[in-house]
Amino acid sequence: MNIIIHPTYFSSIAHFVVMLQADNVVFEVHDNFLKQTYRNRTYIYGANGRQTLNIPVVHSQKNRQKYKDVKIFNEEPWQANHWKSLLSAYRTSPFFEFYEDDIQPLFHQKTDYILDFNLKCFEVICDCLQLDLNVSESQSFEKIVEDKTDYRYLVNAKKEQSQPFDSYTQVFSNKHGFISNLSILDLLFNEGPNTLNYLESQTINPL
Template identity: 30%
Template sequence: MVLLSELHYHPPVTFFAELLRADGLLLEAQEHYRKQTYRNRCLIKTAQGVQPLTVPVVDGNRSEKVKTSALEIDYSQNWIHRHWRTLQTAYGNSPYFEYYADYLHDIYQQKPVLLFDLNLRFLRLLLRCFRLPLPLAFTDEYFAHYPATLLAEQLPASFSPHLLATPLLDRRDWLTPKNPEPDTLTLRPYPQVFGPGFEPGLSVLDLLFSQGPAASQYLL
């Protein structure tokens, strides 16, 4: 199965549960940007409860008229410092924060111009952390609707031909901050830094910092 999805900022745990079932990941690169989605925000759990971290974009009022893959990050705001300090405060005492912190911090310090590039660098890192060597490609053209199998005209040049006619699961905008964990998928609870109750729908960073190399076991 090939999973079709938009590119998220520190995706929800649920997204990685879907990736475990996939043979390839097709990222939507031709869509227009949509506000108030996981494209530029994630949810983490702090001592004060669930908190969003949002990456500001240039000319936010007109952002929905720009392709997601061409949208620039607004570095005039000191958002990197805020995000990093919040992650440190929320997860600094978690079992595996220090194990992954330098890798994440290095990507922040690279300051990619485009939101798409920032998200892609984090995604590639997370795929390595979860040991998911999935073939990854980008859409060459926007299609509002896809058939149940990947057709030749929709097969990106970077995808292996053996994925032709592979079942395609369109998960674009399946996950949103208002619907962080659809009823079609229930994840196994894992120990979180701030309890006592379990909070679903958080960024996969929450699981990774808590469980480290064993995180994949909670996606099954």
């Protein structure tokens, strides 16, 4: 199966489930940037339940801006804030220390463009999981794709939250129960080397 999907900020579990099922993954890089999607946000499990991490971006005066042209608003200390949130949420998780040194540099090195940063996050996760996916980038935007299964709808956080996945142990599950389909970081820090087995055991059907 060949799929097309958006590269997102520490992608959700659903994104990785479909990418592992695919023979070839094409990243959509020629679409327009839309607000309130996983392009610049991810969800983690904090002490008060589901928590949003949102990367501030520089909004153009134009009506439409290409995803690949959107700059991160680095005047805000978002990296320090996100790293503090991750420490607060996951430092007591079983595998946080195991992956900390791989992930921490992303929150100390500045990146200008949101797409570039998301691709870096993806590469780091693949390194952590020793995952070798066959990935390429789109050459132009096609509203309807003929030769690939279209999972671009997963970039929409509202559509995606309904994905029912098997439960696993989470740091604060005794407080708020199991929260499905968070950032891949939640699964990685809680399940460690078992992350790939978990992802391969889940299924998503295309719309």
